[in-house]
Amino acid sequence: MSVSASDAEFEQLKAELDAWVRGPGEEWSERIEELGDVPAELYAELRDRGWLSLAAPEELGGRGIPFARYLELLEIVSRSHGSIRMLVHVNNGLWRAMAPFVDDAQREVLKRAVSGEELVAFTLTEATAGTGADIRSTVRRDGDVYLLNGEKHLITFGVKADRWLLFARLEGSSGAEGTVALLVPNSGLPGAEVIDDSDTMGVRGTDHAILRFSDTPVPVSARIGAEGEGLAVALGGFLLPSRVSVAMSCVGLAERAQELAASYALTRTTFGKTLAERPVIQAYLAENYADIVAARALVLEAARAYERSAPDAAALSSASKIVAVDMLGRVTDRALQIHGGQGYWRRNAIERVYRDARAQRFEEGTNEIQKTVVARAVLATARARTATP
Incomplete structure (x- = not known):
């Protein structure tokens, strides 16, 4: 699929990803937890399916999927195991740091990284x-x-x-x-x-x-x-879009937690009623829904700002991560609470989701750092307004 691919092709790719996440991806997740390792065969499968090279431009061997649309795919992958999401996220983003600076010989290494031949x-x-x-x-x-x-x-x-x-x-x-x-x-x-x-x-x-x-x-x-350009490589092309990607990862994982909670609420019966019939559980699910859709909207706004190089792209990137990380904490906590004591046992998927969610709080910079970035932008805007006669 390329930038010019049709909406139908993109929807087909999303459906393919979703089916894999719910089927083979879940089997891989259980195997990863059992082994404590990501098997080489899984990496090879992700590479061969082309999912490690979704976002890179075609001249580097990628599919050239625009950033905001790529995030829709990452959202789906993020409903899977955290290590699967990490492989897809990092492999689809690291090229951004390197591409503007590499020489001809390094570009060949970069192409191998995009294809998944090198990690x-x-x-x-x-x-x-x-x-x-x-x-x-x-x-x-x-x-x-x-x-x-x-x-x-x-x-x-x-x-x-x-x-x-x-x-x-x-x-x-x-x-x-x-x-x-x-x-x-x-x-x-x-x-x-x-x-x-x-x-x-x-x-x-x-x-x-x-x-x-x-x-x-x-x-x-x-x-x-x-x-003297080291930090330009590190920060300029990679961290800004990567923070938006982590924010969308939070959305995808929260959606998985919500799915698990709603399914459990429909099947778990106490005192003659399913949990889904109880107002307090309905309130939890409603709050989760509102949290998720609000965070997703901000993430996509940050992605579009990055695509058009908007002046507030950096602030929106950090803001989206602040909101999405906090949202994920609330959603997974409510989802675990809906499961009650059952959710604390490793045999239930919500336990893994809850553990994986905690890592997002410091990936690509803590919320404390993100707030510093946003505050600087807010104060810079205020100073400019004050200085304007």
Whole structure:
């Protein structure tokens, strides 16, 4: 499917995804929970179905589906296991960071990432740093190599990735100045240590890594963009749309929680009545519905703002994540409450959904960070209005 594909083709793709999520996807979900790992066969299936390359442009080997429409597909995938959603989300978004900066040789690597032939891990977060401008990992140049030092943590796919899209700074630099982006192969580099840190509360099966580097040699040719453009690579093309994508992931997972709650309410009987007949349960389901549709509308508005490069796109991106994350917390809590004690047992899908939902609160930046972004935009608008005669 391409940008010019018909609405009928798009609806067919949505139906195909939905059928997979409710059938094979649910079987894969149970297997992931049992193994605590995402089998290589699942990754291959997602790749072969073309679901890892939905959003990238056709010249990179993707299907070229516009962002807002892609989010409708991610919404469906997000009703599945958190690790399945994570694979689809990251593979369909990471190209945005790299594409504006890669040279010809790196573009071939990027195409392999888009197709799913190679897995690239976004490697920004550090234990002692927060927003990106304060990263402490450093490089110093020695001829045609950089010597990399530092530590990264909470790196999704950091263990299994073929390459890390890694961000550091030139020794002695501060702030955004001197930051660099490096496409580093995960192939037993000298001085590189990969620690599996995958034992998480939710989104079981997705591997996470702690990475430590001690004078690890990285070719200067692995740099993406110029020295000083590291944060432009990290923040400009990836995090803004990725935050909107995470917000839509919250919507999809909330929809799954609502489905499970409504189904349980129709079948569970107490004192001669189904739960669905009880006003308090009806109120929970109504509140969930209102929460979900309101969040979804804001997410799609943020997506459209991003597509047209609107001045408020960044603020809307962060606002959509604030609203969607808070919504998901309320919806999954009510859904679990409708299940009563049964919902606390792992044999019931709502238990997994509840655990997976908690991860969204810090993915692509906590709500505390998002509120800072939104507040800056609000105050900038107020200052401009005040300055206008």
